[in-house]
Amino acid sequence: MRPALILLAILSAACSNNLQEQKPDPVSPKDGLRLVVVSPSAAEMLAELGMLERIVGIGDFVSRPPGLNRLPRVGPYNAPNIEKVLDLRADILVTVRSEAARASNARLRDLGVEVLELDTSHWEGTRQALRTLGDRLDLGESAGEILASLDEAMTTIRQRAEGSPSPKVLFVVGRDPLYVAGPGSHIDAMIQTAGGTNIAADSDSPYQLVSLETMLQRLPEVIIDTSDNGPDALRGRLPGPWDTWDFLPAVRENRVFWIDPDLLVIPGIRLPAMTERMGRLIHPEIFGDPVEADFEPSPEPGPTETTIEDSP
Amino acid sequence: MRTARKPLTAAGLLWGVVILTAVLACSILAGLSTGGGEGGLRELLFPAAGDGDGTRQILLQVRLPRVLLAALIGGALTVAGAVFQALLRNPLADPFVLGVSGGASIGSVLAVLAGIGGTGAGMAFGLDGRMLFAFLGALGALILIEKIATVDGSMSVYTLLLTGAIFNAFSGALIYFLQSIASLEQLHDIVFSLMGHVPSTGFGTVAVLAIGILAAVLYLFLQARDYNAMTLGEEGATQLGVDVERVKRRTFVLGSLLTGLAVSVAGLVGFIGLVVPHMLRLVLGPDHRMLIPCSFLGGASFLVLADLLARTVILPGELPVGVITALVGGPFFLYLLRTRRTGHEFR
Structure with a gap:
């Protein structure tokens, strides 16, 4: 899915x-x-x-x-x-x-x-x-x-993040080849609103195949990776395959996050909740530390996950 | 090609190989000099103390394996094209045109569906289940196409090319079908596995591919005299003592292996097996003792440079390298069709 x-x-x-x-x-x-x-x-x-x-x-x-x-x-x-x-x-x-x-x-x-x-x-x-x-x-x-x-x-969310330093964020949609969120995507907007800088903001399109070399050279301080979709997908705060690049601030400072794409990639009415989640990943000192539900969807219905039976 | 050429001498062969090795070396140096990152040859050869920003690590672990992989894939597809052209005595034969790449793609997609392909899954010692499946797909496709195109013991080149074209359409439809029945988790992997793109893999994968590809190319080179004989036709070659069936069988297997290995790693990179051997044949002549090693070196150079373009032309974005090879190869294919209408000018 x-x-x-x-x-x-x-x-x-x-x-x-x-x-x-x-x-x-x-x-x-x-x-x-x-x-x-x-x-x-x-x-x-x-x-x-x-x-x-x-x-x-x-x-x-x-x-x-x-x-x-x-x-x-x-x-x-x-x-x-x-x-x-x-x-x-x-x-x-x-x-x-x-x-x-x-x-x-x-x-x-x-x-x-x-x-x-x-x-x-x-x-x-x-x-x-x-x-x-x-x-x-x-x-x-x-x-x-x-x-x-x-x-x-x-x-x-925007006001809370204002005035704080703006960490460099790499948002990964696909890893092999490297596919990232660029300008015009809701992800780019969420990163900015949550007080980060998208290092792929100079791409030509909202989602683009980009040079791995270029992205590495820009030394991301936060990596949000939503590329792993398999049954045993990586989830949580861990470097995973990014540990190859131990010179990256994101790896050195343990700020690589493996997230279920459903929690961040699908745009829509959940954008405020998603942006706040982004805030916890980028600025935990402002929005609080990420919680388990920020990495994997909770099995229980969330605020917008009412069932038909529950709806008015 | 119509002018009489002097027979190939050892010195001629040596010169050809030396010159094309120099071309490949220059291509690799160009490939290593430029890329998405800021570093180049200087940083690679003269490491600065510390390397705090990872420039050298990027060069060593991203750019270098990618350049080497491009060289191997380019060489593999070009040699596959050269020997298919020798076997079928037609310069239009190429793994992509013949449908062999399509068969390899089907194998690659099936590997993803079987859960032994895709990003990371099924990897061991740099080996991926996709490699085996792509090889089997390529081999199966080639055997099938050859069987269909063989009527009363003889194989019409036109029927073969037409069969290849139809098989390409069939394999495209089959891949669409497989995508339709794939679980949605697999769809992403399938889309990216078919994209003609040289990945940045680890050196393990580069080493495995290097062993497989170089061994196959060496074996095919050892059959070069047989290919020369086969330019006279199968009957003529048989009269010269060539075991035609054995040569065909081994060529099919090894050509499929080369195609399958390339497709399993880089997806569909078209036309390179068509363009490079043909150009080399024009320049160096038709002797396969010269053509096979030079095809490997020339194809390697071509794909290294094509990939250099693909990864630098729209930075920070990248283009699939298949786009570059198709932009060059498509018009070239049409040129060949216009100028080689009889298909019997393969000398």
Whole structure:
């Protein structure tokens, strides 16, 4: 699941720099509105908006909230199965912008399914996506309240980190070859907000294959590695294979963190919580030491992990 | 190639090898001089006290093994191309074009699916399960393609090339299928395992590859006279006392080994086995005693320089080296198609 989610984050960032909000059908939502959601971050937003019971199908990459996993799947966001979406009698398909899915989304529109394409690859896009969903589902007030609390959380994190030294951070998405988060990614924004400096900030794209030599030469002080996805994946605060480079400040000072990508790589409504987690990795003196749940998802549902049964 | 050439002498062979060794040495020096890091040859040869910023360590442990690996992979793919061209008597034969690389890719993906490939998994003494699977995939593909292309005991070159093209399409589809059924944990490894990219591995992997590749190249070099005879056709070679079937069999196995080893480490690096042997044949003539060692040296130089471009042209980003080789090789392939229409000018 996770590598695909990483690819999703990469692709959504690559293809969605300019949010082009779809013009919604002016028909008001009504009871019985059936939603199919193929965007993981949109699924979390719908949960926050209390709309879980309206979801009748999900995309292959959707895994949160866990209660959704029992619903039928309609394929990945970039190739939704049109027949399945129609079979579920969906009124709205909630997805992320994807060039690959352009034809299938257009076909779905022709066949009467409203397609809401969201851009959740960065914080402003996520805010806009939440507003779009709120407006479309007649939940503008709830969306506004959620946004206000999220904005406040982000502002607080930024203020707490302000004025502190800015450690050099290397955020690893893939290690062999080296794939990192660059400018325009939500990860880059989180690093900055949490008071760090992304050493790949001069890359050309949000996610890029980069020179290992260059990254090593920039002497990162914190390495956050989300590349290990196997069954026995490294998790926690340990150098792992990075101990080859014992001259790196991050290795010498034991500041290499192996993290489940689901905790940091998937953008969306969890950004404030993710940014605070980033803060614990970069500035423990401000945000406190990282805890176990910062490395591996807790088996228990978190604040945004309500099940369908729990939702209003 | 149409002009009469003097027979190859020991001195001629020596000169050719010496010159191309010098070219390779210059390429390696260029590869070591420049990269993503700031250090170069000076830091490598004259270590400063302390090396607190790790410059020399980066050069020794990232750049040096990568340059050596590029040389080995380039040499392996080029020699594979040269001997396939000798066997099939067609300059368009190349592991990539013939579909052998596609077979190796299938093997590599299957290794990831079996849990013995990918980043770190299955590694022992620098060996990766992908190497074995890629070799078996390459060998299986070549045997299959050769069987299909052989009709009534003779192998039409055009049928063979066409079969290779179709097998490439088939292997592409099969890889898409395998990606579809792969667990999502494996998808990431599959995508990166197929990318034409020279990795920075440890010296263990470099040593294992060096042993395998150099041994295969040496054995193929020892068959150089047989390849020369086979330019007369299988019948002609048989009349000269060559055991054609044995030469074919060994060439298939060793060419597949070379391709499989290269693909298992660097993914799909196309066209290098096509471009370099052909250029060398134009310059040095068709004698395989000269062509095989020079192909290794020339291919090694070519990929070292291509990889140098790939890792420096968009710093701090990198390009997959397969992009560079394809940009050079694609147009060259079309040039060959336009100028070598009969396919019988392999002399």
